[in-house]
Every structure is written in structure tokens, then in C-alpha cells.
Amino acid sequence: MGRQPDVVIIGGGAIGCSAAYYLRSEGLQVALVDKGSLAREASWASAGIIGPSSHLQGDPWFRQATLLSRQLYDQLDTALFEETGRRMGYGGxxxxxxxxxxxxxxxxxxxxxxxxxxxxxxxxxxxxxxxxxxxxxxxxxxxxxxxxxxxFLDARNFTATIARAARLKGVRMLPGWPVTALTWDGARVTGVRSGHDRMGAGWVINAAGAWAGLLDPALAAPITxxxxxxxxxxxxxxxxxxxxxxxxxxxxxxxxxxxxxxxxxxxxxxxxxxxxxxxxxxxxxxxxxxxxxxxxxxxxxxxxxxxxxxSPDALPIIGPDPRASAGFLWAAGHSSSGIMQAPATAKVLVDLVLGRKPRIPLDKVGIERFLD
Ligand SMILES: Cc1cc2nc3c(=O)[nH]c(=O)nc-3n(C[C@H](O)[C@H](O)[C@H](O)COP(=O)(O)OP(=O)(O)OC[C@H]3O[C@@H](n4cnc5c(N)ncnc54)[C@H](O)[C@@H]3O)c2cc1C
Known part of the structure; x- marks a missing residue:
């Protein structure tokens, strides 16, 4: 990738890799960075149960996101096999x-x-x-x-397979690239930094899993x-x-x-x-x-x-943050059901980056609910 990417995604778990795959499928230039290896943290450990049944299913975001993810997983099962030759271990x-x-x-x-x-x-x-x-x-x-x-889904296979498909489509994958700070121009987020290395981007997506709330003191979040x-x-x-x-x-x-x-x-x-x-x-x-x-x-x-x-209410944090005027999106805090919600979260991120109305309303999952 010669020029600055349109989007840099922090975190190579199920959320980050799904977002990379769908954003690249829309023709965007995408880079994904991870502090370690891709697909090795929560998404590697997950049981891989795909809803929609859960104690959260009364929540409209959760129900719509899990139903949409179920439909998308049905499509991904075939698409990822055609694109990578690998099965994601989906069934039940x-x-x-x-x-x-x-x-x-x-x-x-x-x-x-x-x-x-x-x-x-x-x-x-x-x-x-x-x-x-x-x-x-x-x-x-x-x-x-x-x-x-x-x-059910073999979450290890899924995350590794969608990461591979994203790379084959042209996503630049940078494992071993720990983000140590975001870069700012006034109130606008302009990219990420790892020590002395910098990468500018039109959008930064924070999909850093359990670490997402710690990336930048100006954009803290209660994710534990x-x-x-x-x-x-x-x-x-x-x-x-x-x-x-x-x-x-x-x-x-x-x-x-x-x-x-x-x-x-x-x-x-x-x-x-x-x-x-x-x-x-x-x-x-x-x-x-x-x-x-x-x-x-x-x-x-x-x-x-x-x-x-x-996250405190077990729902994810998705979308922009009023503390950053532009250039930044949350995609973290999915708690016990991030595999269920990964493809839907990624599609909503595509909507936001392309300036479309999000296909699932985000009022229940905005960071605003945790800000005074
Ligand atoms: C035991 C267990 C069972 C589960 N069972 C289910 C289940 O049945 N169904 C379900 O839907 N969900 C389940 N989950 C939850 C699900 O696994 C998570 O919600 C989901 O994997 C979160 O994905 P993620 O991409 O946000 O996080 P992760 O997979 O943790 O990925 C985050 C990535 O960000 C990277 N990162 C962090 N900080 C930085 C940094 N500073 N710079 C660069 N990269 C960084 C990390 O290295 C990591 O690779 C389970 C989880 C566990 C632990």
C-alpha cells in the first residue's frame, strides 16, 4: 500500500478482522495492526456459540445484531471457503x-x-x-x-480464516505493531503510533478487545x-x-x-x-x-x-466518540458475545465509514452512555 490507508484498525480479533474484510470488500485501503499475533486473544479462546438466544436478547441492538450476524455467517461459510479453501467450523x-x-x-x-x-x-x-x-x-x-x-462456530478457525481472506483481498496486516498512542490534529484523530513509527489514516477503528479502553487517555472507556x-x-x-x-x-x-x-x-x-x-x-x-x-x-x-x-452493561461500544471531532470509531466491549456480533458490527462500521445510515440503530451502543 503506497499511500496512507483510508482506515487503520487496531486489533486483529474477530471484530477487527471482520471489519477489515468488509471494509476492503467495499474497495477501501485498509491496514490492521495488532500488538501480538492475529486471532490469538479472546477470539481464540471463545466457545463460538452463535445466538440469537442469550440473556441480552431482549435488547433491540443485541437481537438485531445477532440475527444479522447469523445471516452473514451463513454467507461467510461459503464465501470464505471459496476465497481461502478453509472451513470456519460452522454448524449445529x-x-x-x-x-x-x-x-x-x-x-x-x-x-x-x-x-x-x-x-x-x-x-x-x-x-x-x-x-x-x-x-x-x-x-x-x-x-x-x-x-x-x-x-456453533470454531472461533479460532473463523478469525484466522477471515483474517486470511482480508489479507488476500489486499488488507495490510501488521502483527507485532502495538499501538502506543493515537495521533491527533486538534480534536481530530489522524492515525496511530507505535513507538517512533506512525501511520496516518482517514479513520482509526479501536477494536483492541480487553485493552481498548486504555489506548488513549483522552478516549478512555470502561472496558475491563x-x-x-x-x-x-x-x-x-x-x-x-x-x-x-x-x-x-x-x-x-x-x-x-x-x-x-x-x-x-x-x-x-x-x-x-x-x-x-x-x-x-x-x-x-x-x-x-x-x-x-x-x-x-x-x-x-x-x-x-x-x-x-x-463493558458495564455487556453491550458493545460502537461508533464515534464526542471527545474526538472526527476520524475515530469504537468497535469494542462485546463482552461474552463478540463472536455472535462480529459480522454485524463490521457491517455497521462499513456504513459509518462510508457515511451511510447505520443499518442497526446505534443509540444503545454509543460511548455516550458511559460519559458524564
Ligand atoms: C472463555 C470465553 C468464551 C467465550 N465464548 C463466546 C461465545 O460462545 N460466543 C460469543 O459470541 N463470544 C464468546 N466469547 C466472547 C468473545 O470471544 C469476545 O467478545 C470476542 O472475541 C471479542 O473480539 P475482539 O476482536 O473485540 O477481541 P480480541 O479477540 O481479544 O482481539 C483484540 C485484539 O486487539 C489487540 N490489541 C490490544 N491492544 C492493542 C494495541 N495497543 N495495539 C495493537 N493491538 C492491540 C490484541 O492483541 C487482540 O489481538 C467468549 C470469550 C471467552 C474468553
């Missing part, structure tokens, strides 16, 4: 929430009724019906709530690291098609296309430290025993950690 038939007692079943059914009234696609199944769709389920189920729209421990196991012999939850409990078991399952995840506030602890293992074993106890004897394959970019 939705999620199931298991109710084991009459009390759990009554509460879960009432919740499903509220969701259906709000337009969420949801079905209440008997144990026998659910087992026909998911043969690995046990036979002591009182009821099962199915959300058929959800999918939410540490998660998560593990993989050999899956059931019959395979698994759905992400499984137990009604009223935290945690999930979600499949991978190769037959493994992923069990997650803890939420810990321990700063930027990462650690695997007996407490974390105990929590994850508890998830297995309450969700699908038949897996308690399966081999544990791996355990890892990651830092979610958490």
Missing part, C-alpha cells in the same frame, strides 16, 4: 435448555412463552421429542426448550478484562448437534465439527492475569455434571483461558 442445529424437574420445566416453559411473544423462535419439547433430535441426551428429562436458530477458563472433551459417541444448557444454571456444552465438545466458562475479575485454577476446573466439571453427566468419564483434551472485553 441450535441450542437446547434442559429441564430435569417439574419445577424447572414449568419455569422454562413460561420463559419460552415470553420469548415467543417477543418474536424469538423457540419450541418446548418433551424429553422423548428432544432425544429424537439429539440422541446423546439422557432419559430423565422433564422438558427441553429448543432455540433452532443458533449455530473478564477472565474465562474453558475446556474441551471428547464428545459423546452419538455426536452432538446442539449447544446444551441446563435451565437456571450457568455454563454450556457446545459441539465442534470434529466431534469434540467445548465446556465453558468461568467469569473472573483478576485483571489482565491468566491462570488455570483448581476452582476453574471444579466449576467446569460442575457444568459437565449438571448439563450432560454422561460425559463425566470422557477424556479431557485441553483447557485454556481468554480475556473477554467486558
Amino acid at each position: 442445529r441450535g441450542s437446547m435448555t434442559l429441564a430435569l424437574s417439574p419445577g424447572e420445566a414449568a419455569e422454562a416453559a413460561a420463559d419460552a412463552e415470553r420469548e415467543a411473544a417477543a418474536g424469538v423462535s423457540v419450541e418446548v419439547l418433551t424429553g422423548a421429542e428432544a432425544r429424537r433430535r439429539e440422541p446423546a441426551l439422557p432419559d430423565n428429562l422433564e422438558a427441553v426448550i429448543q432455540h433452532p436458530e443458533g449455530r 478484562p473478564d477472565h474465562g477458563q474453558i475446556m474441551s472433551l471428547e464428545g459423546p459417541e452419538l455426536g452432538l448437534r446442539h449447544t446444551l444448557h441446563r435451565w437456571g444454571r450457568y455454563g454450556y456444552i457446545t459441539p465442534r465439527p470434529d466431534g469434540r465438545v467445548v465446556v465453558g466458562a468461568t467469569h473472573e475479575e483478576i485483571g489482565f492475569r491468566r491462570q488455570i485454577t483448581p476452582e476453574g476446573l471444579h466449576y467446569l466439571a460442575g457444568v459437565v455434571s449438571t448439563v450432560l453427566s454422561g460425559l463425566m468419564d470422557q477424556a479431557m483434551l485441553d483447557i485454556w483461558t481468554g480475556l473477554r472485553p467486558a
